[in-house]
Amino acid sequence: MSQPAGKMSARNWDEFMEGVWRQNPVFVMVLGMCPTLAVTVSGVNALSMGLATAFVLVCSCGLVSLLRKLIPKEVRIATYIVIIATFVTVVDYVIQAVSLALYDALGAFIQLIVVNCIILGRAEAHASKNPPMAAMTNALGMGVGFTIGLLALGTVREILGAGSLFGVSLFGADFQPWVIMVLPPGGFFVLGTWLLFFAALERRKQRKLAEATQNA
Amino acid sequence: MNSEAILPQTTPAAAMIRTLGLLSAICGLIIVAAYQLTYDAVQENKRIAVERAVFKVIPAAKSIVEYSALPTGEVEVIGAGGATPPGALKFYAGYDAAGRLAGIAAEGAAKGYADTVRILFAYDPATSSIPAYSVVAMRETPGIGDKILVDKDFLASFPLEAKLSADLKALANAIITVKHGSKTKPWEVDAISGATITSRAVGKAINDAAQALLPRVAPNLDKLKEKS
Numbered sequence: 001m002s003q004p005a006g007k008m009s010a011r012n013w014d015e016f017m018e019g020v021w022r023q024n025p026v027f028v029m030v031l032g033m034c035p036t037l038a039v040t041v042s043g044v045n046a047l048s049m050g051l052a053t054a055f056v057l058v059c060s061c062g063l064v065s066l067l068r069k070l071i072p073k074e075v076r077i078a079t080y081i082v083i084i085a086t087f088v089t090v091v092d093y094v095i096q097a098v099s100l101a102l103y104d105a106l107g108a109f110i111q112l113i114v115v116n117c118i119i120l121g122r123a124e125a126h127a128s129k130n131p132p133m134a135a136m137t138n139a140l141g142m143g144v145g146f147t148i149g150l151l152a153l154g155t156v157r158e159i160l161g162a163g164s165l166f167g168v169s170l171f172g173a174d175f176q177p178w179v180i181m182v183l184p185p186g187g188f189f190v191l192g193t194w195l196l197f198f199a200a201l202e203r204r205k206q207r208k209l210a211e212a213t214q215n216a
Numbered sequence: 217m218n219s220e221a222i223l224p225q226t227t228p229a230a231a232m233i234r235t236l237g238l239l240s241a242i243c244g245l246i247i248v249a250a251y252q253l254t255y256d257a258v259q260e261n262k263r264i265a266v267e268r269a270v271f272k273v274i275p276a277a278k279s280i281v282e283y284s285a286l287p288t289g290e291v292e293v294i295g296a297g298g299a300t301p302p303g304a305l306k307f308y309a310g311y312d313a314a315g316r317l318a319g320i321a322a323e324g325a326a327k328g329y330a331d332t333v334r335i336l337f338a339y340d341p342a343t344s345s346i347p348a349y350s351v352v353a354m355r356e357t358p359g360i361g362d363k364i365l366v367d368k369d370f371l372a373s374f375p376l377e378a379k380l381s382a383d384l385k386a387l388a389n390a391i392i393t394v395k396h397g398s399k400t401k402p403w404e405v406d407a408i409s410g411a412t413i414t415s416r417a418v419g420k421a422i423n424d425a426a427q428a429l430l431p432r433v434a435p436n437l438d439k440l441k442e443k444s
Contacts (some may be wrong), residue, residue: 041358063242071226079239086243089313090250097257100265104353160357179359 005058012137019142023079025118026149026191027198032118037151037187043166045105047147052095052110054143056087057119058136062129065135069088080123083116084137088113157181175193269309273338273348274319277310281443285432286291291439305429310338315443317341324425325351328417331355335421339430341437345375345402346391346422354414361414369396370408370415377402378426384434386427393419 025031035053040046060083064071071079080096092110095103103110113119122142137192161181163171180186244316270280282294284304300306307322325332333356337349356362364370379390389403393416399406405422407415433440 043306067235070238072232072235074227075232075236079235081234082239082243086246089247093258097254097261100261121265157253177359180357 001176003020012133015134015137016141016144018138019140019145020148021145023142024145024149026143026146026152026157027092027194030195031121032116032146032193033129034112035116036153037184037191039109040150040153040157041182042105042153042158042162043155044102046150047051048095048102048148049106050143050150051107052091052106053116053118053146054082054112054140054166055091056113057122057139057143059087059090059137060084060119061122061179062132064123064127065130065132071128076124076128077120079171080120084119084123085114118142152194153187153190231413239379242384266308268338269336269350269352270310270321273321273336274310274352276312276318278313278318278444279417280308280310283307283309283440285436287430287432289432289435291433291436295411305432307429309440311443316378317437317441317443319347320440322425322429324415324421326421326424327357328354329361329411329413330357333414333417333421335418337422337425339433339441340375340380340428341434343375344377344379346378347375349374349418356411356414361411363408363411364418367408367411368405373399373405376405376422378430379435380430384431386431387423391423391426392418 020024023029026036032053035049039049061082064080073103088111091113095106095110106155106192122139126138130138155165158166159170160178161183163175163177169175179188181190247335268278271277283291283293284300284306287303294306305322307320309320309393310318312318314315320341321336322339323334323336325334327333331354334352335349335355336352336354338347339345340347351365354361356364376391377389379388379392382387387403389401391403391405393405393407393412394414396407396409405415
């Protein structure tokens with residue numbers, strides 16, 4: 001804490017935004033596609049899946065970071081998996097306690113958070129090398145980024161495929177739902193369109209950058 | 217990190233065991249704590265889910281009692297957390313505000329298009345009919361198979377006649393799903409065109425469960441009449 005507060009929070013903010021924007025797990029790293037495509041048939045499912053994953057991410061990265069000096073490198077993957085599985089079990093119980101309907105809707109994908117490569121990737125690449133605060137900030141950023149990614153898919157698919165948003169009907173009874181959007185192919189369509197959009201943004205940014213350097 | 221990689225060092229086994237042991241203890245504690253803290257809420261949620269499902273198919277019911285119908289032809293109340301004996305069929309008796317039997321509900325299951333369709337159906341002893349059903353779990357195609365929840369013609373098949381044969385061993389007429397628009401008998405289910413397989417699953421699930429359960433319940437109706 002010897003650093004000035006402003007500088008510290010700027011660094012934290014940087015660490016946080018890494019996952020939310022620059023290294024967004026869904027749109028930039030294209031990781032964790034299994035839950036991304038499978039559970040995003042509605043906004044509520046996407047939000048709860050995102051929050052569950054974010055919780056597991058933050059808790060397991062925090063614990064991995066706390067124990068990082070104790071974990072021998074030979075057994076690190078086993079250790080990470082045990083830690084991740086523990087928090088997934090906690091989430092599993094909590095979701096059952098909150099809503100059984102939600103638990104049924106998310107199905108096996110809650111348990112499958114254990115093998116979500118975003119979490120194992122964060123534990124290996126970041127949390128095992130950084131102090132707990134930094135690791136948890138980074139993990140929180142990734143979790144928020146993942147939730148935003150899922151919501152981007154879930155809301156679009158729910159609006160087009162069911163004519164509602166978070167269960168609230170938007171267009172009235174005459175709306176003819178575009179059913180394919182809530183079926184598996186719809187997941188690929190919507191994800192592809194979002195990736196196209198972000199690729200176009202990235203390309204525009206690079207062109208501007210190139211123009212700026214030429215002018216200079 | 218790199219200097220370590222050049223000279224590979226092995227960690228003594230004791231250190232690995234110590235770390236994994238410590239970690240297992242911590243993780244075990246976290247899991248047990250989470251289980252204990254959520255147990256009551258989860259059980260309460262499960263109870264509410266069952267109640268809500270039964271009240272939906274027996275709208276007049278205000279309270280329910282869980283029963284099991286034994287292979288010997290007896291029925292007995294299932295206590296809180298109690299298990300059903302082997303070979304017994306579980307059913308719910310719904311009672312109205314005055315404690316009179318409003319209907320019986322039971323689960324049935326049959327293979328649908330994507331996976332097993334699990335349903336809950338009501339049985340009205342006064343009219344020997346099945347007035348309504350609801351879906352407990354299904355993975356049918358959204359927009360096609362899940363029409364069984366909303367299709368007007370399909371839902372108009374209810375109430376279904378479910379009279380027992382003279383010897384009380386089976387239904388007098390098996391409940392069967394027929395092609396869309398060809399329902400003529402009160403025990404036939406009008407299939408949804410385009411979702412025939414799912415429609416058939418509902419008919420079969422009701423028929424299988426009713427054939428097994430109703431012959432056991434029918435002789436005991438007097439015992440069930442009043443809330444015990």
